[in-house]
Amino acid sequence: MNSNKIIIIGAGLSGLMIAYLLQKKGFEITILEANERIGGRIQTVTGTTGVTMEMGATWFSNPHQNLIELLEDFKIPYFKQHTSGISFFETMSFVPPQKFEISDAEESSFRIEGGTAQLIEKLVEKVGLQNIKTKTKVDFIKDCEDSILITDSNGKTYSSAKVISTLPPHLLIQTIKFEPALSENLERLAKKTHTWMGESIKFAVEYATPFWRANNYSGTLYSQASIIQEMYDHTNADNKGFALKGFLNGGTYTLSQEERKEKVILQLTKVFGPEAARFVKYHEKIWREEPLTFLPYEELVMGHENNGNAEYRKSLYNNKFFISGSETASQNPGYMEGAIVAAKNIASQF
Ligand SMILES: Cc1cc2nc3c(=O)[nH]c(=O)nc-3n(C[C@H](O)[C@H](O)[C@H](O)COP(=O)(O)OP(=O)(O)OC[C@H]3O[C@@H](n4cnc5c(N)ncnc54)[C@H](O)[C@@H]3O)c2cc1C
Incomplete structure (x- = not known):
């Protein structure tokens, strides 16, 4: 497995920023984005x-x-x-x-x-449109010991040594199936994590x-x-x-x-x-x-609840899978600033 290749899920501000920072460090990046449109909560x-x-x-x-x-x-x-x-x-x-x-x-x-789309356009120009696969919705993530296997909604598979998700945690846990399953603790936390402005x-x-x-x-x-x-x-x-x-x-x-x-x-x-x-x-x-941003919560979740929780900043599947996105940031989670802080935190680990 080529450890220089990284897959990022989501082409919002966090995903694009991580791609930009990791490319500068010499990594080969592919972003998988479910939507036809790039930018996520920036439009x-x-x-x-x-x-x-x-x-x-x-x-x-x-x-x-x-x-x-x-x-x-x-x-x-x-x-x-x-x-x-x-x-x-x-x-x-x-x-x-x-x-x-x-x-x-x-x-x-x-x-x-x-x-605000000016910022997204500039990041896309830096990252390269050819490295962003739109209309590619990730459905399934599997830990295969030396790599992570991703399956999209069309059944197409992608393999990478490291994968970074930038989906809001609540959406990640509700819409993607994991094998082996993520811990119950993380699942409970994500279900109670507010997606800002969702x-x-x-x-x-x-x-x-x-x-x-x-x-x-x-x-x-x-x-x-x-x-x-x-x-x-x-x-x-x-x-x-x-x-x-x-x-x-x-x-x-x-x-x-x-x-x-x-x-x-x-x-x-x-x-x-x-x-x-x-x-x-x-x-x-x-x-x-917008099902790529929001799904109803099972129980009442308050604005910004669990945003910035330190659990999100721990890598998973033996340092092969990472959860990022604005809601995981240690500062200003939920905001554009949080998206950039979260991206910088992930990039600093590579
Ligand atoms: C109405 C509104 C107003 C806001 N106002 C402000 C403001 O004034 N100031 C401020 O700082 N912030 C504001 N925000 C928050 C700001 O937009 C976010 O903090 C920031 O854009 C989040 O970026 P992100 O990349 O972390 O997440 P997102 O932008 O949510 O990106 C996640 C990406 O993942 C994609 N995706 C989802 N599921 C899948 C899947 N299964 N497979 C592949 N891709 C998938 C989505 O399509 C999306 O592109 C606002 C948000 C909204 C909605």
């Missing part, structure tokens, strides 16, 4: 007006130094989230929203110019102009009274594409898209006035319906 969508909208990961801040360093290495520019002007907080449906201003002293959040609903409303800015509104809205829970201005860095974007109440996945859209526009019109109804396009993504 930037371009609207009809050219605005780039994040349906997945968006923000980071100064404590996320590993991510910031990577962006700087790759010369990928980033910019401060727009928050100036009047913001709104809806506490109850039957009272008008409270107005407030976000202080300049608050820790700034940043976004990547052109969209249940979330992202929405964006594209506009021809940033009408809210003209009225000195920041575009920020927090609400515990209606469908939109949290929303921000999503204008492009070059001020050439405009949207409002945020999170809907996760429970509204039971409604139809049309019903959610109607409720969103009604809430926006109530807060920002009739101009909010003159939108270009409504976009949304229901992450809980």
Whole structure:
């Protein structure tokens, strides 16, 4: 068995970052990715007006130094989230929203110019598209003493001296069969490990102009009274594409898209006035319906529960199988920063 060859499962930020770091150390990498799309929980969508909208990961801040360093290495520019002007907080449906201003002293959040997908595209360019096999869903992993045997959903097999999974632990344990079985302890832990944002609903409303800015509104809205829970201005860095974007109440996945859209526009019109109804396009993504990210939990699992648990950082099958991915990171697990920290930790072991 060629010990220079490594298989990585999953082409999200963790998988791509591990591949990039291990290639730099001289390893031959193959990434197996179930989806047609590369990027996992990072997905930037371009609207009809050219605005780039994040349906997945968006923000980071100064404590996320590993991510910031990577962006700087790759010369990928980033910019401060727009928050100036009047913001709104809806506490109850039957009272008008409270107005407030976000202080300049608050820790700034940043976004990547052109969209978070810029980082994924750069990593794919570095790793080489030819080393990423998409539409390859791993179903079965077997320890064969001197190697690991992987079988995909089409029955095709792959053999490697070392294999690294970057699936969120809950998904790994629920969707892949192992022989011999992983320990009951690890199985129990993974079943109780939250996949960050797995249940979330992202929405964006594209506009021809940033009408809210003209009225000195920041575009920020927090609400515990209606469908939109949290929303921000999503204008492009070059001020050439405009949207409002945020999170809907996760429970509204039971409604139809049309019903959610109607409720969103009604809430926006109530807060920002009739101009909010003159939108270009409504976009949304229901992450809980993405089987390559989320599966329902058997019992209640709290946000970030067991994220960063040290058990995940122990190698398995006699140092041939490794569990990585953002949820396993020792710092900022669940976030993009965690995905990079986890990748660096694995790469340091080779
Ligand atoms: C809506 C949303 C908003 C977010 N907002 C932020 C934010 O603002 N800031 C922030 O820092 N983070 C945010 N995050 C979290 C961030 O996206 C993740 O931490 C990061 O992208 C995780 O990367 P990963 O590679 O560890 O996992 P993933 O991106 O989940 O990658 C795992 C990959 O494995 C693949 N896969 C799954 N099953 C199989 C299989 N059986 N075989 C082969 N491949 C498989 C998947 O398709 C996927 O590509 C957000 C996430 C979501 C969903």
